[in-house]
Amino acid sequence: MADRDGLIWIDGEFVDWRDAKVHLLTHTLHYGMGVFEGVRAYETAQGTAIFRLADHTKRLCRSAKIMGMPMPFSEDEINAAQAQTVAKNNLASAYIRPMLFYGSEGMGLHAENLTAHLMVAAWTWGAYLGEENMTRGIRVKTSSYTRHHVNSAMTKAKANGPYFNSMMAVTEANKAGYDEALMLDANGFVSEGSGENLFIVRDGVLYTPDLTSALDGITRRTIMTYAREMGIECHEKTITRDEVYIADEAFLTGTAAEVTPMRELDDRIIGEGTRGPITEALQARYFDQVSGKRDDHAEWLTYV
Numbered sequence: 001m002a003d004r005d006g007l008i009w010i011d012g013e014f015v016d017w018r019d020a021k022v023h024l025l026t027h028t029l030h031y032g033m034g035v036f037e038g039v040r041a042y043e044t045a046q047g048t049a050i051f052r053l054a055d056h057t058k059r060l061c062r063s064a065k066i067m068g069m070p071m072p073f074s075e076d077e078i079n080a081a082q083a084q085t086v087a088k089n090n091l092a093s094a095y096i097r098p099m100l101f102y103g104s105e106g107m108g109l110h111a112e113n114l115t116a117h118l119m120v121a122a123w124t125w126g127a128y129l130g131e132e133n134m135t136r137g138i139r140v141k142t143s144s145y146t147r148h149h150v151n152s153a154m155t156k157a158k159a160n161g162p163y164f165n166s167m168m169a170v171t172e173a174n175k176a177g178y179d180e181a182l183m184l185d186a187n188g189f190v191s192e193g194s195g196e197n198l199f200i201v202r203d204g205v206l207y208t209p210d211l212t213s214a215l216d217g218i219t220r221r222t223i224m225t226y227a228r229e230m231g232i233e234c235h236e237k238t239i240t241r242d243e244v245y246i247a248d249e250a251f252l253t254g255t256a257a258e259v260t261p262m263r264e265l266d267d268r269i270i271g272e273g274t275r276g277p278i279t280e281a282l283q284a285r286y287f288d289q290v291s292g293k294r295d296d297h298a299e300w301l302t303y304v
């Protein structure tokens with residue numbers, strides 16, 4: 001990732017990609033106290049547009065508040081930084097990564113003397129879980145690692161440190177031959193994927209785990225809005241892993257993963273073992289929306 005052409009925004013200025021470096025004693029590198037976002041920009045007929053930019057920036061600022069980190073830039077400035085980063089790098093479509101991190105002024109756990117820095121990078125990133133899986137669906141394994149307890153990592157924050165848990169889960173699943181991990185919460189109920197929220201369909205009704213230990217995903221909210229608009233009943237509830245086994249359809253949602261169908265969980269085939277009709281309809285609407293082919297929710301698209 002480090003050796004490529006491009007510009008990265010840091011604290012209000014652009015630096016060359018290869019010169020975008022921090023000191024080895026950067027506090028966040030040692031303890032993981034930082035917050036970040038994953039945002040996507042898509043190519044549309046009217047130019048490149050960032051999807052739900054303002055919502056991602058709001059979540060970044062809320063994550064900082066939860067972690068007690070000062071945010072040195074306003075929401076408007078953070079929005080502009082992301083749009084400029086896509087434009088300056090001439091990206092038709094992009095994955096955008098803003099991150100707030102602590103500098104290298106000290107190594108103690110108390111953070112009073114530390115300065116907070118904001119960076120924004122952007123690059124081209126295709127289908128996160130594989131293009132062919134967007135139609136046939138992925139194979140998922142329930143993780144042996146438990147999702148963080150709500151009072152250990154603050155699950156409403158998209159904070160850096162807790163992602164070691166996601167990395168261990170997805171690595172374990174990949175090594176066992178699966179595409180993704182399903183995480184259970186500390187009580188054994190279904191929480192989310194390593195980097196996605198989960199939905200299941202049963203008898204034409206959508207269900208998704210409540211947000212006790214899962215991230216408040218922006219794609220999840222988009223899908224819930226569609227369900228309302230399309231007259232599909234949708235409930236947030238406690239979900240068990242065996243409910244997923246016997247679902248008619250299941251899919252994962254996330255900015256990176258978009259809407260990815262699940263065809264198996266723990267070697268049990270879900271429904272027909274391929275992308276189901278409700279998943280397909282929601283996925284098609286999502287892709288039409290992000291690529292500017294729909295004229296509703298115009299406020300979700302920020303042209304760069």
Ligand code: PMP
Nearest residue numbers: 195196197215217218219254255
């Ligand atoms: N859960 C986790 C753990 C994630 O990392 C992500 C990706 N940000 C999501 C859910 C989905 O969130 P969003 O739809 O906002 O990308």
